[in-house]
Amino acid sequence: MQLEMPTEVRNGTARYAVRLAASEAEVTEAQRLRWQVFAEEQGAHLASPVPGLDIDRFDPHCEHLIVRDLSSDQVIGTYRLLTASKARHIGGYYSESEFDLSAFRIPRRDILEIGRSCVHRDFRSGAVISLLWSGLAGFLMRSGHTALIGCASIPLAGQEEAASHLARELFRKHPSNASHRVVPRRPLPFVSDCAQSAAPIPPLIKGYLRSGAVVCGEPCWDPTFATADVFVFLGLRDIDARYARRFLQPTLLEMAP
Numbered sequence: 001m002q003l004e005m006p007t008e009v010r011n012g013t014a015r016y017a018v019r020l021a022a023s024e025a026e027v028t029e030a031q032r033l034r035w036q037v038f039a040e041e042q043g044a045h046l047a048s049p050v051p052g053l054d055i056d057r058f059d060p061h062c063e064h065l066i067v068r069d070l071s072s073d074q075v076i077g078t079y080r081l082l083t084a085s086k087a088r089h090i091g092g093y094y095s096e097s098e099f100d101l102s103a104f105r106i107p108r109r110d111i112l113e114i115g116r117s118c119v120h121r122d123f124r125s126g127a128v129i130s131l132l133w134s135g136l137a138g139f140l141m142r143s144g145h146t147a148l149i150g151c152a153s154i155p156l157a158g159q160e161e162a163a164s165h166l167a168r169e170l171f172r173k174h175p176s177n178a179s180h181r182v183v184p185r186r187p188l189p190f191v192s193d194c195a196q197s198a199a200p201i202p203p204l205i206k207g208y209l210r211s212g213a214v215v216c217g218e219p220c221w222d223p224t225f226a227t228a229d230v231f232v233f234l235g236l237r238d239i240d241a242r243y244a245r246r247f248l249q250p251t252l253l254e255m256a257p
Contacts, residue, residue: 184220
């Protein structure tokens, strides 16, 4: 599945385009951006075979959505997408390394997994994030999937109690139904009894929740990225009407098989 044409947006004098990476070189650009954000900026200890690139065993089997700044020709945003068929081929989703999905009662053929989302620190504007969401929505509609899953992260560094409290509050306030429950393989080891200690909700998670996503269980501790991860689920028919009008338009992205 490839994009016939990039979708462009103008933000003042800046012009950005979103598309699926169409070559190994473009995938490498996305992996370099991920390294810069996760390893250099956020301090993740990535076990990558190539220094300076965030690479794991899922990358060759994923589609890589990228946003490019057309003035500098730089990849400034990315999302990693793992389809149901590719997940079957490699034996599961990335999320299954963090959560036990054995009680998750959604047909696997319907699920698109999203992850490794990041935006370059100099371009964290609404325009870039909206383009990523538009690209994701276009892919979702044309791929035949009816649901999204993913591990959404809350940074722990220096605020373990606050992050732990927030992660558990998200599950309490935005719970999935019983058929969508998962169990963390590494439960958070941090105590979070103080209501005043909650950390702010990361913008990405806030966007998921506003669009209609739910949290499917207790959080998982990810020591590699030093984060508290929550498992989020979003069914296509559950997307908030405002987000549906904004992003789920049939002309957003034209894809050819």
